[in-house]
Amino acid sequence: MNSTIRLEDVTRRYRDAVALDHVTLTIGTGVTALLGPNGAGKSTLLSLLSTAAAADHGTVEVLGHRADGTLTERTAIRRRLGFLPQEVEFPSGMTAFGFLEYIAVLKEWNDKATRHHEIRRVLHAVQLADRPTIKIRKLSGGQRRRLAFAQALIGDPDLLILDEPTTGLDPEQRAVFRATLSERGRHGTVLLATHQTEDVGAVCDQVLVLDHGRVAFSGDVPSFIDTARGRVWIDDAPVPNAIATWRDPNRRVRSVGGDPPPTARPADPSVEDAYLLLVGPTPVAEVAA
Amino acid sequence: MSPWHVNDSTLQAYAAQELATLERASVEAHLMRCDACRGGLARLAPASVGTVSFDAVFDRVQTRIESAPRTTPWLRRMGVTDADTVVVRQIGRQCLQWTIAATLILALAALAATLNVRDSAQLGFVLLAPLLPALGVAATYRLTPTSTAALESTSPYSPARLLLWRTAYSVATAVPASVLFGAVIPGDPWMAVAWLLPSAACTAIVLAAATWTDPLRPALAVSAVWLGVVTSWHLRDVPDAVLAPPTQLVSLAVAAAAGTVLARRLLVLRSPAF
Numbered sequence: 001m002n003s004t005i006r007l008e009d010v011t012r013r014y015r016d017a018v019a020l021d022h023v024t025l026t027i028g029t030g031v032t033a034l035l036g037p038n039g040a041g042k043s044t045l046l047s048l049l050s051t052a053a054a055a056d057h058g059t060v061e062v063l064g065h066r067a068d069g070t071l072t073e074r075t076a077i078r079r080r081l082g083f084l085p086q087e088v089e090f091p092s093g094m095t096a097f098g099f100l101e102y103i104a105v106l107k108e109w110n111d112k113a114t115r116h117h118e119i120r121r122v123l124h125a126v127q128l129a130d131r132p133t134i135k136i137r138k139l140s141g142g143q144r145r146r147l148a149f150a151q152a153l154i155g156d157p158d159l160l161i162l163d164e165p166t167t168g169l170d171p172e173q174r175a176v177f178r179a180t181l182s183e184r185g186r187h188g189t190v191l192l193a194t195h196q197t198e199d200v201g202a203v204c205d206q207v208l209v210l211d212h213g214r215v216a217f218s219g220d221v222p223s224f225i226d227t228a229r230g231r232v233w234i235d236d237a238p239v240p241n242a243i244a245t246w247r248d249p250n251r252r253v254r255s256v257g258g259d260p261p262p263t264a265r266p267a268d269p270s271v272e273d274a275y276l277l278l279v280g281p282t283p284v285a286e287v288a289a
Numbered sequence: 290m291s292p293w294h295v296n297d298s299t300l301q302a303y304a305a306q307e308l309a310t311l312e313r314a315s316v317e318a319h320l321m322r323c324d325a326c327r328g329g330l331a332r333l334a335p336a337s338v339g340t341v342s343f344d345a346v347f348d349r350v351q352t353r354i355e356s357a358p359r360t361t362p363w364l365r366r367m368g369v370t371d372a373d374t375v376v377v378r379q380i381g382r383q384c385l386q387w388t389i390a391a392t393l394i395l396a397l398a399a400l401a402a403t404l405n406v407r408d409s410a411q412l413g414f415v416l417l418a419p420l421l422p423a424l425g426v427a428a429t430y431r432l433t434p435t436s437t438a439a440l441e442s443t444s445p446y447s448p449a450r451l452l453l454w455r456t457a458y459s460v461a462t463a464v465p466a467s468v469l470f471g472a473v474i475p476g477d478p479w480m481a482v483a484w485l486l487p488s489a490a491c492t493a494i495v496l497a498a499a500t501w502t503d504p505l506r507p508a509l510a511v512s513a514v515w516l517g518v519v520t521s522w523h524l525r526d527v528p529d530a531v532l533a534p535p536t537q538l539v540s541l542a543v544a545a546a547a548g549t550v551l552a553r554r555l556l557v558l559r560s561p562a563f
Contacts, residue, residue, distance in 0.1 A: 050439075050443045051442075051443055052439055052442055052443050071448075075445045078443055078444055078445040079445045081443065083439075083440065083443045085436045085439050085440070087436055088436045088437075088440075089434035089435065089436045089437065090434065090437070091379065091382060091383050091433070091434060091437055092382075092383075093382055094382065101375055102375055102376070102379045103440060103444070105372045105373075105375045105376055105446070106376075106440065106441060106444035106445075106446040107444055107445060107446070108445050108446065109372075110370065110371070110372040112371050112372075115372075151440065
């Protein structure tokens with residue numbers, strides 16, 4: 001695997017809180033999911049990789065350059081980077097086209113004709129081609145999220161860093177988004193921070209799980225799912241000491257973890273099961289219907 | 290269903306958008322309630338009629354955008370590139386309310402001095418005019434949405450260039466108004482420009498400090514110091530002290546020193562803010 005991202009013994013603190021604690025990892029070509037509970041260090045990791053912040057200790061290397069190096073090094077990364085923050089608050093009074101044009105200029109698309117052509121391309125990619133001159137405040141939440149995604153696609157970057165990109169998208173838009181990501185992952189690197197575990201199974205090749213600032217898992221999706229094999233159960237009632245239970249479409253009770261009675265039979269695990277078993281809550285007592 | 294139907298030649302002319310307005314409206318009204326004629330139209334109309342390609346839509350949009358009156362044509366005439374014009378327009382869009390508010394406050398200060406509402410009314414102008422460009426720089430950063438600032442800081446666009454464009458915007462919007470209002474204040478005519486060197490000193494300090502930290506902090510610190518200086522003039526009953534050579538010389542020295550620090554910082558550009 002060609003390594004696009006390499007962290008070596010990286011620590012980042014915010015006053016007394018340790019956001020990343022001696023993290024060492026590599027991420028290569030393809031789509032990698034970044035999972036973890038709130039406060040696990042995901043946003044901190046993304047800010048280091050996007051060159052918005054520097055590590056207190058260790059080495060952060062992105063696309064062959066030091067992310068905490070000189071401005072020349074950081075600029076070399078930024079030229080090949082597409083970044084989607086968790087929430088994009090658009091400047092007031094702008095149109096979709098105007099916003100993308102501003103970001104395109106920031107990304108050094110200085111020639112007007114090619115810049116406008118690129119803006120058309122990304123608007124088309126997120127299915128907003130028919131709305132370029134509409135004021136952003138008139139766009140729906142899903143359309144705004146797609147517009148925010150469009151700015152990350154400008155320049156067809158080698159590395160896409162996306163923080164919760166599918167929030168607010170309806171199922172159809174999510175399907176389009178997944179197709180775009182799969183295509184991008186074939187010739188570039190996508191790091192996708194998400195709480196939507198169904199996105200992981202649908203588009204991701206690798207999974208990276210952070211918990212309390214440390215790497216809890218790093219590997220491919222099948223290996224991640226296999227960590228839950230033999231620990232997910234189907235029965236008519238919740239399994240004692242399960243960490244999560246819910247009813248499946250057949251109205252049977254699916255339990256993750258716990259001590260299965262003889263009546264329970266093992267179920268095929270999912271990404272969500274593996275995630276819950278890795279960083280999930282303490283055992284629950286009742287069925288979450 | 291209507292017993293009357295639109296003939297083929299009229300339908301063809303309608304599909305080709307060749308009918309006069311009244312005739313087109315008549316055909317449309319009929320088509321709305323006649324399945325047979327809608328079917329006939331579908332058979333006659335070429336496949337492209339009724340659909341518009343993506344490129345065609347965008348070409349039309351682009352033409353509209355490019356033919357729209359530019360708000361900043363004078364920037365082009367000054368040799369500012371098209372790309373930098375986009376940046377300046379964006380700064381102006383974000384800071385329009387600040388610009389209006391600052392100009393209004395300055396106008397009120399000038400008006401108070403002109404009406405001589407108090408003996409010390411002129412000091413209000415002396416206090417405000419030098420600070421506006423420095424506060425404007427801070428405002429251009431603070432009025433940028435946090436997430437947009439994140440996109441700016443992770444883009445390859447030079448942070449020094451962005452800082453200088455923001456400064457240029459602040460100076461260009463604050464200085465002419467201050468000179469204009471200063472000219473109408475009664476008293477020494479040099480008052481119209483006497484605040485320029487103190488203003489250069491305040492702005493240069495903020496810019497130099499902005500290479501280390503959020504520009505708001507040095508802007509507030511500089512404002513507090515300048516407020517102290519102007520208050521001391523008021524207490525010592527020397528309202529024209531800003532015109533005095535020592536004030537001008539000290540301002541020049543401070544501006545030169547801060548400008549030197551700024552230049553060196555821009556060359557190194559390794560600060561966390563950048």
